[in-house]
Amino acid sequence: MKVRIKFAKLGAMKFIGHLDTMRYFQKAIRRADIPIAYSEGFSPHMIMSFAAPLGVGTTSSGEYFDMQLAQDMPTREIVERLNGTMAEGMDVLSAVRVEDGKASKAMSLVAAADYRVTFREGKEFTSDWKEKLKEYISQPQICVFKKTKRSEKTVDIKPYIYQFAIQGDKIHLQLAAASSNYTKPEQVMDGFAQWLGIEQKPFSYMVHRQEVYADNGNEENHQFVTLESLGEEVE
Amino acid sequence: MRKLALNDEILLEIESPARYIGGEVNSVMKDKAAVDIRFCMCFPDVYEIGMSHLGIQILYHLFNQREDVWCERVYSPWTDLDAIMRKENIPLFALESQEPVKNFDFLGITIQYEMCYTNILQILDLAQIPLRASQRGEEFPIVIGGGPCAYNPEPLAPFFDLFYIGEGETVYDQLLDTYKANRQAHGTKADFLRKAAQIPGIYVPSLYKETYNENGTLASFSPIEEGVPEKIQKQVVVDMTHSFYPKTLVVPFIKATQDRVTLEIQRGCIRGCRFCQAGMIYRPTREKDVERLKECARELILATGHEEISLTSLSSSDYSQLEELVNYLIDEFKSRGVNISLPSLRIDAFALDVMSKVQDIRKSSLTFAPEAGSQRLRDVINKGLTEETILQGARDAFLGGWNKVKLYFMLGLPTETEDDMKGIAHLAEKIAMEYYDTVPKEKRNGKVQITVSTSFFVPKPFTPFQWAAMYSKEDFLGKAKVVKEEIRAQLNQKSIRYNWHEADVTILEGFLARGDRKAADVIETAYRKGALYDAWSETFHWEIWMDAFKETGVDLDFYTLRERSTDELLPWDFIDAGVTKEFLKKEWKRAISEEMTPNCRMKCSGCGAGRYKGGVCVESKN
Numbered sequence: 001m002k003v004r005i006k007f008a009k010l011g012a013m014k015f016i017g018h019l020d021t022m023r024y025f026q027k028a029i030r031r032a033d034i035p036i037a038y039s040e041g042f043s044p045h046m047i048m049s050f051a052a053p054l055g056v057g058t059t060s061s062g063e064y065f066d067m068q069l070a071q072d073m074p075t076r077e078i079v080e081r082l083n084g085t086m087a088e089g090m091d092v093l094s095a096v097r098v099e100d101g102k103a104s105k106a107m108s109l110v111a112a113a114d115y116r117v118t119f120r121e122g123k124e125f126t127s128d129w130k131e132k133l134k135e136y137i138s139q140p141q142i143c144v145f146k147k148t149k150r151s152e153k154t155v156d157i158k159p160y161i162y163q164f165a166i167q168g169d170k171i172h173l174q175l176a177a178a179s180s181n182y183t184k185p186e187q188v189m190d191g192f193a194q195w196l197g198i199e200q201k202p203f204s205y206m207v208h209r210q211e212v213y214a215d216n217g218n219e220e221n222h223q224f225v226t227l228e229s230l231g232e233e234v235e
Numbered sequence: 236m237r238k239l240a241l242n243d244e245i246l247l248e249i250e251s252p253a254r255y256i257g258g259e260v261n262s263v264m265k266d267k268a269a270v271d272i273r274f275c276m277c278f279p280d281v282y283e284i285g286m287s288h289l290g291i292q293i294l295y296h297l298f299n300q301r302e303d304v305w306c307e308r309v310y311s312p313w314t315d316l317d318a319i320m321r322k323e324n325i326p327l328f329a330l331e332s333q334e335p336v337k338n339f340d341f342l343g344i345t346i347q348y349e350m351c352y353t354n355i356l357q358i359l360d361l362a363q364i365p366l367r368a369s370q371r372g373e374e375f376p377i378v379i380g381g382g383p384c385a386y387n388p389e390p391l392a393p394f395f396d397l398f399y400i401g402e403g404e405t406v407y408d409q410l411l412d413t414y415k416a417n418r419q420a421h422g423t424k425a426d427f428l429r430k431a432a433q434i435p436g437i438y439v440p441s442l443y444k445e446t447y448n449e450n451g452t453l454a455s456f457s458p459i460e461e462g463v464p465e466k467i468q469k470q471v472v473v474d475m476t477h478s479f480y481p482k483t484l485v486v487p488f489i490k491a492t493q494d495r496v497t498l499e500i501q502r503g504c505i506r507g508c509r510f511c512q513a514g515m516i517y518r519p520t521r522e523k524d525v526e527r528l529k530e531c532a533r534e535l536i537l538a539t540g541h542e543e544i545s546l547t548s549l550s551s552s553d554y555s556q557l558e559e560l561v562n563y564l565i566d567e568f569k570s571r572g573v574n575i576s577l578p579s580l581r582i583d584a585f586a587l588d589v590m591s592k593v594q595d596i597r598k599s600s601l602t603f604a605p606e607a608g609s610q611r612l613r614d615v616i617n618k619g620l621t622e623e624t625i626l627q628g629a630r631d632a633f634l635g636g637w638n639k640v641k642l643y644f645m646l647g648l649p650t651e652t653e654d655d656m657k658g659i660a661h662l663a664e665k666i667a668m669e670y671y672d673t674v675p676k677e678k679r680n681g682k683v684q685i686t687v688s689t690s691f692f693v694p695k696p697f698t699p700f701q702w703a704a705m706y707s708k709e710d711f712l713g714k715a716k717v718v719k720e721e722i723r724a725q726l727n728q729k730s731i732r733y734n735w736h737e738a739d740v741t742i743l744e745g746f747l748a749r750g751d752r753k754a755a756d757v758i759e760t761a762y763r764k765g766a767l768y769d770a771w772s773e774t775f776h777w778e779i780w781m782d783a784f785k786e787t788g789v790d791l792d793f794y795t796l797r798e799r800s801t802d803e804l805l806p807w808d809f810i811d812a813g814v815t816k817e818f819l820k821k822e823w824k825r826a827i828s829e830e831m832t833p834n835c836r837m838k839c840s841g842c843g844a845g846r847y848k849g850g851v852c853v854e855s856k857n
């Protein structure tokens with residue numbers, strides 16, 4: 001049985017990088033005595049895959065990984081067992097059974113993600129940042145520098161900003177997150193600072209990822225559904 | 236959620252912020268208002284190294300068993316955070332509560348190697364605790380040291396209030412109770428120290444005074460007042476099977492150097508190699524029962540979720556129930572993705588069989604530690620490994636599919652000649668030839684790959700070589716050159732790689748290992764001039780230390796190059812480490828006359844450790 005786990009990474013856990021988070025869950029699964037399946041070969045490893053790596057410094061309440069079990073187990077029990085051995089700040093939110101097979105791999109499904117961005121106290125870019133940000137986002141094109149391993153180029157990220165809203169002091173962004181169009185909230189925010197023509201103070205804002213989605217629609221007509229909703233709880 | 240001592244800006248700027256956040260699985264949180272004693276345990280090196288150390292994990296869980304104690308941990312901040320803490324005046328904090336160490340009752344520092352001495356000063360300094368015990372008032376924690384380097388505590392004496400000589404599990408309870416009682420009686424720190432000095436194994440440096448002869452050697456060493464014991468007797472756990480072993484280990488978020496469950500199968504070593512301090516100070520050899528070990532293995536894998544389990548001890552092959560234990564571990568864990576790692580096995584049929592089950596032969600290598608290149612010198616150091624045993628082991632291994640061999644040697648051992656050094660190259664060559672002779676061409680898995688590593692010998696207290704002279708940096712490097720050239724002259728030189736340890740660190744290690752209280756000034760001066768993380772080659776600066784020697788007027792050569800007379804009063808003579816000075820003298824003489832001494836299982840040599848009435852000393856001997 002293939003199980004998809006949704007977990008939160010809060011507080012100090014934001015300092016744990018992606019690789020260490022993977023190692024953390026491998027150990028947690030062994031502590032919780034979950035009957036996970038192992039690969040063949042001389043040094044067998046747990047069959048699991050993580051969706052959309054999260055950068056150091058970012059918290060999240062919508063992280064996912066899939067794992068293959070060697071024996072079935074009620075999904076509620078999986079959640080309970082894992083939560084019985086979590087460090088403070090790591091919380092397992094749900095477990096659902098998903099279809100087997102390559103096509104349903106958590107990683108390859110990822111199409112979009114929700115983020116909440118907040119400025120640290122006193123580090124707002126400008127006092128009228130709300131109006132300015134609306135103005136910035138409503139441009140027909142939003143060109144930002146994108147550094148890859150090989151090149152530095154300007155890209156238009158406007159098509160990849162699926163949603164934008166300001167609620168109180170919080171900025172909500174829904175951004176593209178497939179491997180071909182992966183857009184980071186930092187690109188939006190840093191592009192905004194550049195557009196304002198200001199030198200931003202280091203660590204001016206905090207990013208929290210809220211959810212990760214698959215796309216049940218198509219390029220023209222997205223139909224985003226959470227990765228969690230693609231599976232079901234089982235007894 | 237716990238509030239962190241460092242803010243996000245700092246944590247996101249430095250390398251590996253997870254080193255400083257605590258909160259690891261199985262770390263212990265308590266209500267500070269509900270405990271009487273706050274103890275901070277320190278390993279003075281970077282987190283990943285410190286978290287790999289078993290001793291701290293044992294003591295940490297042992298202390299936390301007590302309801303009246305909250306034991307927390309601290310490690311050396313790396314140089315990036317060190318700079319920030321100094322600039323922003325942030326006091327060093329314990330990982331669990333994230334509160335300043337200076338507010339604790341105790342700061343316990345484990346001292347595993349000499350090259351961490353400047354890191355100890357960094358810990359005190361960053362904690363905003365005055366470096367010298369004499370400058371610390373009632374408000375500061377009691378600073379206590381333990382571990383192998385505490386067997387010559389003198390170079391560090393002024394920085395510590397107490398040292399604990401021996402194995403930590405035994406008398407800490409008594410020490411903590413004494414502390415509590417003293418506080419209830421409104422006693423001062425001085426009152427406490429005086430009482431602590433009465434506890435076996437506890438050394439209070441401020442209660443002792445030394446004088447020197449004109450030639451710089453020690454003239455006397457004695458208590459400054461009546462009632463303070465003249466000798467400190469090392470404490471050992473007599474019954475290893477029923478001694479405390481934690482049911483859980485703290486699991487770091489980031490990869491520690493040794494990211495695994497460690498099972499201590501025995502303490503001590505029966506062999507009696509004359510250069511080896513661990514083999515002497517951990518006498519007598521005490522085994523842990525195999526059933527107890529199986530239970531610990533099951534418990535700890537479940538409690539930590541680690542994917543590797545490793546056996547630890549000196550000379551593991553001497554553990555009498557090794558075969559049963561290893562087979563059990565393989566059966567129990569291999570299918571659950573848990574690797575078994577077996578360091579320090581003597582290469583024989585059993586070892587090869589086990590190794591072929593637990594590791595990939597193509598990737599793994601065979602390790603031999605002949606330590607010396609000739610049989611003559613191996614007799615001097617009492618290393619009972621013969622050339623024939625090595626070649627036989629290599630032959631069997633080559634037939635089993637191995638083709639990588641690692642060889643470890645020491646240069647600069649007492650009585651060493653050029654022939655002994657060249658013998659290293661010859662032994663490597665013979666092993667290479669063995670490969671081409673035994674493995675037919677079609678079965679060869681490429682060329683044989685032999686790696687020869689040499690370190691320079693450092694005489695350590697409480698070994699038969701504690702009187703031996705060391706060499707100068709030039710002499711050491713000259714020895715490495717002899718080996719290098721001789722290897723180059725061999726037929727199979729292309730199959731042999733050679734690397735050698737740095738000479739200057741070795742010399743400093745030698746100074747710190749056998750120094751007296753005068754060494755403390757050198758350490759402090761070097762620290763003030765910027766010495767830190769001396770165990771790391773990228774952060775070690777020989778010039779700083781040379782300046783420190785110049786400034787303090789301490790003569791490095793006096794401590795390193797001089798062969799000590801067996802009549803000389805040595806700075807660590809006030810410690811009774813189990814093995815007697817008489818035994819060590821006898822062994823030193825036998826070494827010079829190239830006489831071997833049988834191991835404890837073959838014949839008891841009456842080393843003195845029999846007084847503890849435990850382990851191998853009380854096993855029935857035929």
Ligand code: SF4
Pocket residue numbers: 518519520834835838839840841842843844845846851852
């Ligand atoms: S007393 Fe004898 S058996 Fe015991 S450790 Fe010493 S030499 Fe070995």
